[in-house]
Amino acid sequence: MFLQSQQRxxxxxxxxxxxxxxxxxxxxxxxxxxxxxxTHDKIxxxxxxxxxxxxxxxxxxxxxxxxxxxxxxxxxKLDIPLAVRNQNINELTKLTMALSKRQYVIxxxxxxxxxxxxxxx
Numbered sequence: 001m002f003l004q005s006q007q008r009x010x011x012x013x014x015x016x017x018x019x020x021x022x023x024x025x026x027x028x029x030x031x032x033x034x035x036x037x038x039t040h041d042k043i044x045x046x047x048x049x050x051x052x053x054x055x056x057x058x059x060x061x062x063x064x065x066x067x068x069x070x071x072x073x074x075x076x077k078l079d080i081p082l083a084v085r086n087q088n089i090n091e092l093t094k095l096t097m098a099l100s101k102r103q104y105v106i107x108x109x110x111x112x113x114x115x116x117x118x119x120x121x
Contacts, residue, residue, distance in 0.1 A: 001030040002053045008033045010058035049104035054092040
């Protein structure tokens with residue numbers, strides 16, 4: 001997906017949801033850094049901005065509470081097997097070099113940040 005989208009991204013899955021045709025398998029979607037900027041979630045943004053997409057895949061799994069008012073999220077960086085990297089080494093090198101020139105600005109909700117800082121002080 002990294003090579004297809006040509007953007008930093010991650011696989012994401014709802015731990016509860018299953019495709020009706022494959023009830024034993026979770027459903028994964030590909031989200032990019034640009035997709036998570038509007039969440040103002042620092043961990044999501046930093047995770048995507050600072051991993052090595054040429055050698056790792058980033059995976060998020062989330063689970064909503066029964067009320068829908070909160071959720072838990074787990075994050076893992078999984079190494080891509082060397083054989084897979086070697087098959088795509090030229091494309092990975094070009095894309096990684098192009099993306100290294102991009103600046104990733106982490107955005108957080110300033111109101112929330114202000115509230116957190118005022119609580120901490």
